[in-house]
Amino acid sequence: MSENQIERIRSTGKVPLFIDGVFVDSETSDFIELNNPATQAVIAQVPVATEAEMQRAVESAKAAFVEWRDVPTIERVRYLFKYQALLKEHQEEIAKVLSEETGKTFADAMGDVFRGIEVVEHGCGMTTHMMGETVENVARNIDTHSYVHPIGVCAGITPFNFPAMIPLWMYPLAVVCGNAFILKPSEQDPLTPTMLTELFAEAGFPKGLLQVLHGDKRQVDFLLDHPDIKAVSFVGSVPVAEHVYRRGTHNLKRVQAMAGAKNHMVVMPDADKEQVVSSLVGSSCGAAGQRCMAISVAVLVGEATRDWVDDIKTALAGIRPGAPGDDGAAYGPLINRKSRDRVRELIQGAAAEGADVVLDGSDCTVEGYPDGNWIGPTLFDNVTVDMKIYSEEIFGPALCVMHVDTLEDAIELVNSSPYGNGTSIYTRSGAAARKYQYETEVGQVGINLPIPVPAPYFSFTGSKRSFFGDLHAYGKQAVRFYTETKTVLSRWPETDVPEGPNMTISMK
Ligand code: NAD
Numbered sequence: 001m002s003e004n005q006i007e008r009i010r011s012t013g014k015v016p017l018f019i020d021g022v023f024v025d026s027e028t029s030d031f032i033e034l035n036n037p038a039t040q041a042v043i044a045q046v047p048v049a050t051e052a053e054m055q056r057a058v059e060s061a062k063a064a065f066v067e068w069r070d071v072p073t074i075e076r077v078r079y080l081f082k083y084q085a086l087l088k089e090h091q092e093e094i095a096k097v098l099s100e101e102t103g104k105t106f107a108d109a110m111g112d113v114f115r116g117i118e119v120v121e122h123g124c125g126m127t128t129h130m131m132g133e134t135v136e137n138v139a140r141n142i143d144t145h146s147y148v149h150p151i152g153v154c155a156g157i158t159p160f161n162f163p164a165m166i167p168l169w170m171y172p173l174a175v176v177c178g179n180a181f182i183l184k185p186s187e188q189d190p191l192t193p194t195m196l197t198e199l200f201a202e203a204g205f206p207k208g209l210l211q212v213l214h215g216d217k218r219q220v221d222f223l224l225d226h227p228d229i230k231a232v233s234f235v236g237s238v239p240v241a242e243h244v245y246r247r248g249t250h251n252l253k254r255v256q257a258m259a260g261a262k263n264h265m266v267v268m269p270d271a272d273k274e275q276v277v278s279s280l281v282g283s284s285c286g287a288a289g290q291r292c293m294a295i296s297v298a299v300l301v302g303e304a305t306r307d308w309v310d311d312i313k314t315a316l317a318g319i320r321p322g323a324p325g326d327d328g329a330a331y332g333p334l335i336n337r338k339s340r341d342r343v344r345e346l347i348q349g350a351a352a353e354g355a356d357v358v359l360d361g362s363d364c365t366v367e368g369y370p371d372g373n374w375i376g377p378t379l380f381d382n383v384t385v386d387m388k389i390y391s392e393e394i395f396g397p398a399l400c401v402m403h404v405d406t407l408e409d410a411i412e413l414v415n416s417s418p419y420g421n422g423t424s425i426y427t428r429s430g431a432a433a434r435k436y437q438y439e440t441e442v443g444q445v446g447i448n449l450p451i452p453v454p455a456p457y458f459s460f461t462g463s464k465r466s467f468f469g470d471l472h473a474y475g476k477q478a479v480r481f482y483t484e485t486k487t488v489l490s491r492w493p494e495t496d497v498p499e500g501p502n503m504t505i506s507m508k
Helices: 005-012 051-068 073-089 091-102 106-123 165-176 191-202 217-225 238-250 273-289 308-317 337-353 407-416 430-439 475-481
Strands: 017-019 022-024 031-035 042-047 134-139 142-150 153-157 180-184 210-212 229-235 254-258 263-267 295-301 356-359 378-381 398-404 423-426 445-447 483-491
Touching: 005 191, 017 051, 017 191, 022 191, 051 153, 051 180, 051 210, 051 217, 073 091, 073 106, 073 165, 073 191, 091 106, 091 191, 106 165, 153 165, 153 217, 165 180, 165 191, 165 229, 165 475, 180 217, 191 210, 217 229, 217 238, 229 238, 238 254, 263 273, 263 407, 273 295, 273 308, 273 398, 273 423, 295 308, 295 407, 308 356, 308 378, 308 398, 337 356, 337 398, 398 407, 407 430, 423 430, 430 445, 475 483
Parallel strands: 153 180, 153 229, 180 210, 229 254, 263 295, 263 423, 295 398, 378 398, 423 445
Antiparallel strands: 017 022, 017 210, 031 042, 134 142, 142 483, 356 378
């Protein structure tokens, strides 16, 4: 990288903002401490951007948009191709930093970056997605065609759990559609977005198209209230998503807010037991369960699956957390102390709620890392809907098991959940899979696949309280979210003879 911002952060101890094409130290006196989740060592201080800095970012983005909207899409795409190549070239470097600040294993961190690169790759086909529609002769001698236009300055607010992938869901697509973008990344892992931004600048995008402001609720509310910001993309927890959606739409902005979840995997008695068990282990504890598409509830159908809990227990007991760099670790620490304590409390309260605590990871320790935010793999059996461990998103390496008699009961259970992010069914029966896929009220369904995250040419289609808005992230829906359609009706009469006024609404 041309100017290594990570080295700069290590020497100044402060994360810079990115305003008007330049990395700058904030003038704020208000900072948030960034800690290594495996050790609590202080990595850096994250600035809470000042009002003047945020205003400057908006002004710069507005000015950049005026020029950028005139750049042909194919030219914008060329910058994106360069960006994609740079992200690939630096994928490992980014993953190392990502792994340090989130605690993810290196392999998982590589995946985080890779899934983001895939979105950039999809954006490289934007020339086709920006095509409008044409119909000749909608009425005699009248033709109609539509154009797709960028909307202006857009903003994105991202969560801690995918610091590469989720920012990359947003600004590459918004920018290649012709917009300018202001990113407010999670204050819990701002180094990864800093690296992504540095490469964005290196790809040669004109200054001002991407601005990065750090902070918390204050910065988010500033973006939601600013009249010059036209659209807001948000990913995070349900209460904050609801706040962002309400406040943004109250201010008449376009808002898409992807939120939290509780995802069920329905296991039919005819499913392949080994496949079920290994899928449950990976999808419940991968990334320490800190994924919005993690499977947190296994719904075992029928008597024949009752004793599968023993197999799940054995498999979960066979994995362990560890610090980045520990090749035997299945996952890392939780993001911060507060999350660790919250998950611990939920686990420790589960027995009193009436659940069978089959595996208790609340007292987990990792040798050499006494201060890490560790939670061991945790398994609850005989969970019911009234328990907190079921109704709350645990966001930790914990799996709830529930038992039902029939597929219909399983569908009723899943449909009664307020969340609708993802679900899956494991079965050998096409009929059961088809019924589940059709009747279940969840935005993303996996069949013999645990985490059905769509590739970037589809969209990420969570529903119910896992999503507020109508146009979803990435894919064709993101193009519609970041653009406006203009429709032109035209007539070129062959004679100069006036037709006289038409007093009706019909087109002849
Ligand atoms: P979070 O809601 O705490 O924070 C998300 C962003 O909102 C951050 O940038 C944060 O600074 C900001 N923020 C926090 N509190 C705020 C407030 N009161 N007002 C305004 N802004 C505020 O989420 P998190 O803990 O960073 O991420 C985990 C959550 O995100 C989980 O619930 C997870 O399921 C969800 N998530 C959802 C998806 C999805 O696509 N549906 C993807 C990833 C994560």
